[in-house]
Amino acid sequence: MSKRSCDMAADLLPLYAENMCSEESRAFVAEHLAECDACRQKLQKMNTAVSVRPDDDITTIKRIKKRIRIEKLVIAGVAAAVCLLGGWFTMFFLTSTACDMDYDKSIAGHIRVEEEEDGDLWLVREDTATAADTCFPTIRDGQGRHMGYDKDFDKETKNGYGITFQWARFKAIAPLTIPMPTEERTFLFNKNEKPAMQEVFYYDANSKTEYTLWERS
Ligand SMILES: [Zn+2]
Incomplete structure (x- = not known):
């Protein structure tokens, strides 16, 4: 082949x-x-x-x-x-992290300081403000620094008493806040016993803004 x-x-x-x-x-x-x-x-x-x-x-x-x-x-x-x-x-x-309450939405008109004859100052909360999860008091010094927020806070020159409300984040984004039926009174201090205190304010720690609630007259 x-x-x-x-x-x-x-x-x-x-x-x-x-x-x-x-x-x-x-x-x-x-x-x-x-x-x-x-x-x-x-x-x-x-x-x-x-x-x-x-x-x-x-x-x-x-x-x-x-x-x-x-x-x-x-x-x-x-x-x-x-x-x-x-x-x-x-x-x-x-649910587990907190944010400051929106002043215009939740604080303004819902929280005030009442002064009695003897000089006692009371924090009065109603409605939505009462639904806060936590409340932080903060003292202000002569330089405008806040105890707990500014490390250089000076104890000797404190002249203002502030309150910060916080709530769990989901409350801040919820369309409706939870109204509380009764108001709540918390004793702050007697203005005659603490002559250095010139002011009580709401303190928004996020924007570092103070909203005056009471001023010594
Ligand atoms: Zn062949």
């Missing part, structure tokens, strides 16, 4: 195996195969390879599908964990 004839047959073998060549080529290959052992073996190998390929493909497709399924599960799991963690942090942030 000539090398040239083998080469031609080898070129046509793949098409022959797939039954895709012309009648003429088919006849040529068939004729050649009848006489050439080497090319017959080649065709046999080719047929084996062809018959194996679909199984391989299915295995590969299954493997890819499985990998995609696992990837989807992992992504879904991570997304769920992120959502849960985000939700937990948001809840924690809103």
Whole structure:
């Protein structure tokens, strides 16, 4: 069998195996195969390879599908964990951290200082102001610094008494504040016993703003 004839047959073998060549080529290959052992073996190998390929493909497709399924599960799991963690942090942030109360919304008109004949000063809170979670008193010194907020606060020159209300953050963003049915009175000090105190104020620690509630006359 000539090398040239083998080469031609080898070129046509793949098409022959797939039954895709012309009648003429088919006849040529068939004729050649009848006489050439080497090319017959080649065709046999080719047929084996062809018959194996679909199984391989299915295995590969299954493997890819499985990998995609696992990837989807992992992504879904991570997304769920992120959502849960985000939700937990948001809840924690809103319920467990405090912010100063909005003066215009919650303090103005709801809180005042009452002075009695004997010089006693009372802090009177009503409605929304009473719904504060915490109340911080702060003394002011002669330089306008506040105890608890400014590290250089000077005890010797204190001349003002301030109050800061705080509430959990979710109350600040809630559309409705919680009205309280009764007002609440808290004793502050007697102005005759503390002659240095010139003023009682509401202190917004965030904007470092004082809102005067009472002034010595
Ligand atoms: Zn041959």
